[in-house]
Amino acid sequence: MPYKKPNIEKIHFPIGEVAEMLNVAPSVLRYWEKEFSIIKPFKNAKGNRYYTNKDIDNLKLIQYLLKQKGLTIEGAKHYIKNKNESRLDKQVSIISKLNNIKQELIEIKNNLNLLNIRNSNEQKQE
Incomplete structure (x- = not known):
């Protein structure tokens, strides 16, 4: 249709x-x-x-x-309810993955800052 x-x-x-x-x-x-x-x-x-x-x-x-x-009305309601619950599970999973990525980026930033400090100290000693 x-x-x-x-x-x-x-x-x-x-x-x-x-x-x-x-x-x-x-x-x-x-x-x-x-x-x-x-x-x-x-x-x-x-x-x-x-x-x-x-x-x-x-x-x-x-x-x-x-x-x-x-589907019957009840079947369609059940399908929609499960679809919404599945969507919520996916959103929770995505948020968790994003938080992990954020932590990794923070660690990378901290490591880069340490490298910059070391390079700066080495240049001062020369």
Whole structure:
């Protein structure tokens, strides 16, 4: 099912536009919003829903899981939950690796400083 590309300059998209992009009824989007906590459209004073690009990406994921992969609502929720936990694990791993690299860089800097001090002392002795 081809998607219609959203207007890149826009920040918020009304429910009708998003429904058209995804080729679903607005009621489907409202239902998915109730079922999936990752969908959080902005509502104006009148209660009209406006979706961000992130919401649209999440809706595309939900649509893919339900329509193409044939998952149930519960199956899609489980998939999304595991995906988010996996992402968190990856972020923790990346942060740990970055901290290790930072420590190595600090050691290299300290070693370079020692070498500079030694070179400076040797030049003074000459």
